[in-house]
Amino acid sequence: MRTNDVMLQTATKVVTFIILMFAVHIFFAGHYTPGGGFVGGLLTTSAIVLLMLSFDIATVKKILPINYVTMTAIGLLLALATAAGAIIFDVPFFTHAFGYFDLPLFGKTSLHSAMLFDAGVYLVVVGVTMTIIQTIGEDE
Amino acid sequence: MMTFYWVSLILVSLGFTGLLFRLVKGPTIADRVVALDAIGISLVSIIALLSLIIETEFFLEVILLLSILSFIGTIAFAKFLERGEIFDRNNHN
Numbered sequence: 001m002r003t004n005d006v007m008l009q010t011a012t013k014v015v016t017f018i019i020l021m022f023a024v025h026i027f028f029a030g031h032y033t034p035g036g037g038f039v040g041g042l043l044t045t046s047a048i049v050l051l052m053l054s055f056d057i058a059t060v061k062k063i064l065p066i067n068y069v070t071m072t073a074i075g076l077l078l079a080l081a082t083a084a085g086a087i088i089f090d091v092p093f094f095t096h097a098f099g100y101f102d103l104p105l106f107g108k109t110s111l112h113s114a115m116l117f118d119a120g121v122y123l124v125v126v127g128v129t130m131t132i133i134q135t136i137g138e139d140e
Numbered sequence: 141m142m143t144f145y146w147v148s149l150i151l152v153s154l155g156f157t158g159l160l161f162r163l164v165k166g167p168t169i170a171d172r173v174v175a176l177d178a179i180g181i182s183l184v185s186i187i188a189l190l191s192l193i194i195e196t197e198f199f200l201e202v203i204l205l206l207s208i209l210s211f212i213g214t215i216a217f218a219k220f221l222e223r224g225e226i227f228d229r230n231n232h233n
Contacts, residue, residue: 019208022208033201034198034202035201046208046209050212050215052227053212053219053226053227056227056229057228057229058229058230137226137227
């Protein structure tokens with residue numbers, strides 16, 4: 001008999017977006033309040049794991065057609081490029097730059113190049129944890 | 141007001157101790173899973189009371205994070221108990 005878990009799936013359809021929005025918030029708030037790339041990546045992974053729990057692996061692969069190994073590589077490249085980009089401007093390796101810009105919708109915004117490094121950390125964390133979970137979950 | 145927070149903290153800690161007893165003693169696995177879920181909720185209350193006591197708002201993200209993790213952990217345990225596996229490979233065949 002196939003079990004029917006419609007309550008779990010309906011709850012997941014709502015909760016997943018809350019978790020993803022919280023992950024984005026905690027990723028962008030990492031410069032001034034607790035949070036950052038690592039926790040944001042783990043939260044995104046937990047949202048995908050919740051999808052995999054209430055649906056199945058094949059469905060999640062269909063709605064998120066991402067190769068997580070490539071994602072890890074892109075994250076490492078992004079972090080390394082942010083660190084190495086400082087050499088072009090004749091300053092030591094890993095020197096970050098920041099400035100205040102007037103963006104059309106946000107007003108006066110502080111943009112910092114450590115954000116790009118944090119995005120690399122985020123991609124690496126999501127890629128590695130999802131690779132681990134998918135590899136273990138698909139095992140016969 | 142601070143006394144009220146401390147009394148609440150002591151009461152929640154007493155409830156936490158009862159849940160720990162159920163976690164250790166619980167006859168079936170389902171008892172232990174429910175105890176773990178309630179321990180997560182108690183931890184959330186303890187963190188909220190502590191952040192009131194030491195007057196900081198940097199712990200508020202920990203509260204939401206802990207509720208999410210407790211929810212996902214309980215679902216994983218429940219699915220493992222019912223089906224014997226956590227991730228289904230393919231539902232639609």
